[in-house]
Amino acid sequence: MSDEAPPPPERARRLPRAVRERQILDAAVQVFARHGYHAASMDEISEVAGVSKPMIYTYLGAKEDLFGKCVQREANRLLEAVQAGVQPELPPDMQLWHGLRSFYRFVGEYRESWTVLHRQALTVGGTFAAEITDMRMRAIELVAALVVAAGTRKGLGEQAEFSGTGLSAALVGAAESLADWALDHPEISDGVLASWLMNLVWLGFNDLVEGQVWKPSDA
Amino acid sequence: MSDEAPPPPERARRLPRAVRERQILDAAVQVFARHGYHAASMDEISEVAGVSKPMIYTYLGAKEDLFGKCVQREANRLLEAVQAGVQPELPPDMQLWHGLRSFYRFVGEYRESWTVLHRQALTVGGTFAAEITDMRMRAIELVAALVVAAGTRKGLGEQAEFSGTGLSAALVGAAESLADWALDHPEISDGVLASWLMNLVWLGFNDLVEGQVWKPSDA
Incomplete structure (x- = not known):
């Protein structure tokens, strides 16, 4: 808790849920448009969004719900x-x-x-x-x-x-x-x-x- | 084989394969149009066509092929x-x-x-x-x-x-x-x-x- 403590890295920072959901949806639209629904993978959506897969499932559900x-x-x-x-x-x-x-x-x-x-x-x-x-x-x-x-x-x-x-x-x-x-x-x-x-x-x-x-x- | 033998009933008569296939396709189009692909059943198609299910599978394949x-x-x-x-x-x-x-x-x-x-x-x-x-x-x-x-x-x-x-x-x-x-x-x-x-x-x-x-x- 000293003044010199570095700020937490971007990825780990706690963002409001609405912001996270927008990030996930933006990434999902991009990946679905690129590969089509069936070929799109949750791994790639997670990577593009910079949000873990479990968090995606918790916030927006499985692939079908997300789509x-x-x-x-x-x-x-x-x-x-x-x-x-x-x-x-x-x-x-x-x-x-x-x-x-x-x-x-x-x-x-x-x-x-x-x-x-x-x-x-x-x-x-x-x-x-x-x-x-x-x-x-x-x-x-x-x-x-x-x-x-x-x-x-x-x-x-x-x-x-x-x-x-x-x-x-x-x-x-x-x-x-x-x-x-x-x-x-x-x-x-x-x-x-x-x-x-x-x-x-x-x-x-x-x-x-x-x-x-x-x-x-x-x- | 006497002259008095009745003709075989319509359903049992051996029809050329092309005729059977047309009957099946006609029935399938009707049933798919009525219920949609997912809700359509092979049982109903078989009934409307007057052709047994095994014969449909043999001639035209499973539901996806048929569609x-x-x-x-x-x-x-x-x-x-x-x-x-x-x-x-x-x-x-x-x-x-x-x-x-x-x-x-x-x-x-x-x-x-x-x-x-x-x-x-x-x-x-x-x-x-x-x-x-x-x-x-x-x-x-x-x-x-x-x-x-x-x-x-x-x-x-x-x-x-x-x-x-x-x-x-x-x-x-x-x-x-x-x-x-x-x-x-x-x-x-x-x-x-x-x-x-x-x-x-x-x-x-x-x-x-x-x-x-x-x-x-x-x-």
Whole structure:
């Protein structure tokens, strides 16, 4: 207890449980994204986190629980990031634009999150896949509200209401699939990705509500 | 061996192996679609197929092999159905239109196939998910060829080449996601589903190659 006693080494210092849990989850997302759920080892997660295996089991449970907590945390982070980007006072197309940019910014910055959410969670299956399905449903409802709002602005409330969820399901599928593609093309910025989708989908929708429709040429 | 001997009962008659295998696969797709991979039982498949369990194991293997063979067969049937619908002498938009209609007709007629391919195979994971990823890649390449062809017709070959696979990934994601939505809305016809996508995506793409673009209103 003299003044000269050295401070305890970093690893041995008692950190608050919340900090430890964050370290473990950060490490787990990294390792799961790199190797996939089945090949990922608790040894490597323990090493990357700098937290002993028994402590991981005590704090967050076995591999399956740990993966579940990763999926949950990353899904919430993603939804929060997208919602933070949307400015509800703007017109629907600008809301969608900002939402898409936030989405692609998140995917670009947190590639490992998206890998765990989209590539891993679905392929591991079971309750994880169910969690992703829930997240998708929430995203589709969010977009459907924008589509209906846009249709209503143009006096096409009923028509927009009718096809709104179908079109939104299509848009969310397009956004996810493009995000997956973007993982392999990190040189494309979030602005470019978002504007591709806006151009494809929003201009198409605009034409549609203006009464301009594509028709098969033999009809 | 007298003329009066009754014919052997249907179940006991010796059928060619190919016929038996088809019966088993038909039954398996039905049972997997109904209960999901994990909850599906070989007993029920045997009962629905009218083929004994030992014979199923001999012909097509255990549950995992059987599921793999279902995924493979249904993936091939789907791709064949879509390719049969495409008429390569037509302009790119008409090719896409016919391809999409064939796709939605298949999903509407063979709901169980699509359920096994899209909802089950991904959530079971492992090699099945890899098979689906392969099928998606083939679909994206097919669509990319159409997008590039359309861009080239308008003298925009290079630009279309650049963004072609990204846009096609978006389109395939939109088509899958809408098919999934359509499973819960059987009252919407394949023509309506296909024209929603054409209107959304093709008109949007057309605007894009005509130089008409969506821009954020604050830019």
